[in-house]
Amino acid sequence: METVLQQVINGLSLGSVYALIAVGYSLVYSILLFSNFAHGGFLVIGGYICYFILRSIGGGIWIASLAALMGAGFCAVLTEKLAYKPIRERTNVTLYLLIASMGMSIVIENIFVIIAGGRFRALPPVIPTQPVSLFGIATTSMFDILSLVTAVVFLSGLQIFLTRTKWGLAIRAAAYDLRVAGLMGVNVNRLISIVFFTAGLLAAVGGIFLSVRYTLYPQLGLITIKAFIAAVIGGLGSLPGAVVGSLILGLAEMLTAGFISSQMRDLVVFLLLVITLLIRPTGLFGKDVKEKV
């Protein structure tokens, strides 16, 4: 029983980090209908900005995080303007965007290989990580509690932004049909910039937590593949779906590793993905789209 509880806690804390990243994938997908593989790059950008400010300039964690969030958001907008906008304006084939995003993820990764080197880095211990005992039956760390809280804060913030503000409402309208939203007088380019900024910002939050929790290196973006899978399981384009999918994935990973076999962990993740897609191709919360004949 104790181990079950412990593994569940482990799973939830892993899931909360996935959620921050998965939401970014879903947000972009809901508007532009393509999977932005460069999303992992935004996370790496956030991580490195935070690292350099803390290590080289010596700013505090708040300044560093703020700069990282803004920087990653800005880079996300820049990526959109440089790489996606020209394609988007030319064609409506989302496949091209998908491939361009794969190219961008290689570009971002290798920019950091060149300027920062391949070395594994870690942020200074700015976020406490000491063990916390939960009623004596399970152990978690201060860090996990903080990351769970941060995830909840940012995700609720996002929810408020989407439901209470003018631009949030426009984004939700555009998620139904971008073209119609454009005809209704929404400035589509600005809207897309805001979406990318938000996605980049959330990715940076994930990036800071990941680089404290794990480590920071140019290929860190690759681990977002799991968050991406979580977004797909939850239903691409659905924000609650992304959160639920992340928690399911986190739990599935931890419980498999704990009770079946640690080697089977990734296999279970991929099988879960394939099975979900077969049973419900649009994911748990995805919307059904039927072609008109």
Place this chain on the structure above:
Amino acid sequence: MKRVCVLGVFLVLFVSFLAGPAFAADTVKIGYLAALTGDWAAYGQTELKSAQLAVEEINSAGGVNGMKIELVPYDFRTRAEDAVNAVRRMIEEDKVSAIVGANGSGINIATAAVVNKAGVSQIGTVSTNPFVTMDESGKVRPYSFRICFTDPYQGKLIAYFSARELGRLKAAILYDVGNDYSQGLREFFMKSYGNYGGKVVADLGFRGGQDVDFRAQLTEIRKSGADVLVLPNMGKEMALIMKQARELGMDEIVFVGGDGYGEFMWEIAGDAMENSYWINHVAPEDPAMQPFFASYREKYNDECKEFVNGILAYDAMYLVADAIKRANSTDPKAVRDALEKTENLELHHAVITMDEFHNPKDKDGVVLVAKDGRGQFFKKIKPE
């Protein structure tokens, strides 16, 4: 028209690439196979910098036999098929006399066929798998060498140290299923540990690269009651495992790891590193190696944190230079013969004598203990 241009450019590229670089007679070329991009970039970049440092030193001291060494470094993106072509290019186009690298057994095994057929020696820096220098039938590969010790020996050292020196007889092992180095080391550790009276109580795996969360496995290990956790992995994963273990409140367990240790792990794991033990090739505070660290710092304005890769790459260059000097020739075959006869060569980190399997003979294992924020020399061991 556009197409004609594209085809034209393509043709020019092809021709220029067939032409190949010209080479001068007063230099001796040594190939360097380095992982500059991809998963091993951190180690590969340090290796190349260290090798370049060695070349500069050797050249400013007059070179070898009056010739300057010219380093020909090629990246292999941490991919075997790329490494094969890089090695072929070094041999065919650049006519190197010997090749140093790569920093991983899988790559060396993949390139072994090429170098042995072409007759150019290759020296692995941290390629510890026995099959790097030995083929499947147990015969030595004539042109494959290494400067580090081998996995069977390292596995035995870890088992011996954990059981005899530390007296810990209930071991848990957490290894990387996707990594040949990790798999091999685990196998050889398990073979020896029983002989020293130990018992493996938990044997768990993970997937390097994507897996960064090990708490599920650690929870199992905690349940198994192991008193020592053996980590045959790369530095990043080991650091993360230790950090997460301490976060789960596993305060009693002792960590023992292999030569994947690197100083950068402190940045990741912090205090969780304290009092862990590392079986290694060298100790960073070895006085003989301080000049290297100093010049590395001076030249690159950076600490050589992947010091095992750094020092082995650095010394491998001196090893080759010595062989060329003794061969008094740049002919790859002569260099190979000289390399094979290397005896009592004093390098910075050790004294090297090649055995009949092209492994350095009787290299001591150095045990490091992680204390006060750095890895410190603990003792040298030779297992019974």
Place this chain on the structure above:
Amino acid sequence: MTPILEVSGVNKFFGGVHAVVDMDFVLEKGMLAGLIGPNGAGKTTVFNLITGIYPLETGHITFKGEDISSLKSYEVIGRGIARTFQNLRLFQRSSALENVMTACQQHHHYSFLEAVTHLGRWKKTETDIRLRSMELLDRVGLADRADQAAGTLPYGYQRRLEIARALALEPELLLLDEPAAGMNPEEVLELNELIKEIHSDFKLTILVIEHHMELVMEICPHVICMNFGAKIAEGNPETIQNHPEVLRAYLGEEVPEA
């Protein structure tokens, strides 16, 4: 006369919308029939039900005495039904000829092994397919446009090309979904001629959906009229033109000048 297509008691719901209500009709072999009705009456849905795009909720569809209600689209087509689409579905980037050949090949076979080696029957069969397709293109007046990409053809030609493609399937029953949509009056006249010709030359049974009454009344001896998913009238053009339900459906209470 023998019935070729029988639709009996067919219903279809989309969510809460009752899109087709108790549809019943019979087509006799060799008939040239029209299916008319205002926008949104469910005409195309009937085509989709016949061709197996949507599953039926109740009822049966029988073709040449065989129940085809539960067959997949390609199986329905294989039984001898072909159709065109309201909003053209040509292979836009392929040439006109290739469009027709793609359909034509269904009746000219050679094995996979012959396909990857270009040996055996490949050469003869491909030549047959090409010649037959050119014939059909010629039939609809597109022979000189054979190499042009389908998507770059003028709109009226695209409609004709789609008919040629459907004919290449050598069907016994041809379903045309608003073939005159978007055409100017001269083009419509030409099209009428074409439909009449292929009807007699190919000995086909044809069912045409048409939004405009003019075309249907002129060429179809038999007309079925739908509104709100249900059949409201059936008979010869005069009967339909004077049927009170039809008048109401099309023009409220007023009398049309058809």
Place this chain on the structure above:
Amino acid sequence: MFGGYTEGIIILLCINSIAAMGVSLLTGFTGIFTLGHAGYMALGAYVSSLLIMKAGMPWLAGIFLGGTGAMLVAWLVGIPTLKLMGDYYAIASIGLGEAIRLILENWQSVTRGARGVPGIPPYTTLPVALAFFLVMAFAMFCLINSRYGRAFKACRDDYLAASLLGFNTAKLRVLSLAISGFYCGVAGALLAGFLSFIQPIMFDMIKSTELTSVVVFGGLGSMSGTLIGTGIITLVTELFRPISQYRMLIYGAVIVIIMIFRPEGIMGQKELGKTFFRDLTRRLKPADKRHGGGVKR
């Protein structure tokens, strides 16, 4: 005739081309985007090398069985998963490709896991690779110029129209995947014989992505474009070896730039052939006003 280096590049070019042709058939001609085809290369490599080494099979049979093994798996996997459309199959294919690799890594008693299989007889010599390439390229060009080619393209261009022209689209999609699985399997088997050593890590997602990018680069729906694309990418990778650190950066940037300026790839949907050169010469001579022009552009 050639040095070992040039020879090595030509062999690798042949192997990459065979795999790329398989992906091109699936992605370019049938419109199914995949990000997991390295998995089929892995299957081909492992099946053939294990059969050759453990069962003492002749290498030629090993290569064919490697390809066939990959084809069978592709067939079985394709039946349920190819019901997924568009992006969703692409996502599932990531999972499938990785799952194949994970199984190879974990099935240590047979595959030796991550340590890989060393000592595979080096059967992939230049003539072998060239022969395989020529035969398979010939078969592929025949295939796309046959009823099957038209059927695949029909599935790609308009799934619904294809099924209403009497094509069993589900079956055709699976057939296309099986053929592409065979090509990738053979490529994998040849790679095993070229390197004499295989490891699961060689067939990761990065490899899959490369295969697909090459096909896109060459032009979706152009088989000769695929071959040209493979040639350029392979040679450029070799050329940039001396500036190795920037190599991957350039590679990534090139993909993005291609997508921005010429998303249809180098060749678009055109094939290098009689028509292509006719169009080319026509374009080079703008003054050439053809009379009685049947074809207007």
